[in-house]
Amino acid sequence: MWKRSGWLTKREARIWQSYRDVRRELQGAFHSQLSREQGLSAADYAVMVPLSEAPGGQLRTKDLGVALGWDRSRTSHQVTRMVKRGLVVREFYEGDARGSVVGLTAAGTAAIEKAAPNHVALVRQLFFDPLSDDELDALGAALDRLLAAIRQHTAEQDTGRHM
Helix, strand or coil, rough: CCCCCCHHHHHHHHHHHHHHHHHHHHHHHHHHHHHHCCCCCCHHHHHHHHHHHCCCHHHEEEHHHHHHHHCHHHHHHHHHHHCCCCCCCEECCCCCEEEEEEEEHHHHHHHHHHHHHHHHHHHHHHHHHCCCHHHHHHHHHHCCCHHHHHHHHHHCCCCCCCC
């Protein structure tokens, strides 16, 4: 068999494609459920989760973006869309005139409280229930190792850019 350096093996390609398929299908199922049942996008829900867990239901916009893993522009545009729909408010941050704070409105709090139980049930049904306890433990350990490798790579890249 011809093997070219830098290409994935058949096994690696199959596993990588399975990961991509699972990620895409999970995101699609979650988006469909949130949209159909609650009129929310997956991005709406993603924003509301860290806000609902934050003290007072508020976070600095910068910290919200970090929690989401989004850049400043994406965070700002999503928050603007949600402000227009009355799900969140954006206020100037008292400690920094350049920053702002995003907080859940009563409507936003009600929306996530209504959406969360069905979303959690679907997460369990599609992600946890198909796996045995041993498989979940192995998956958790594998994900932790992958995350550590990604974070190390990112830190090394960031260090190289700042030199």
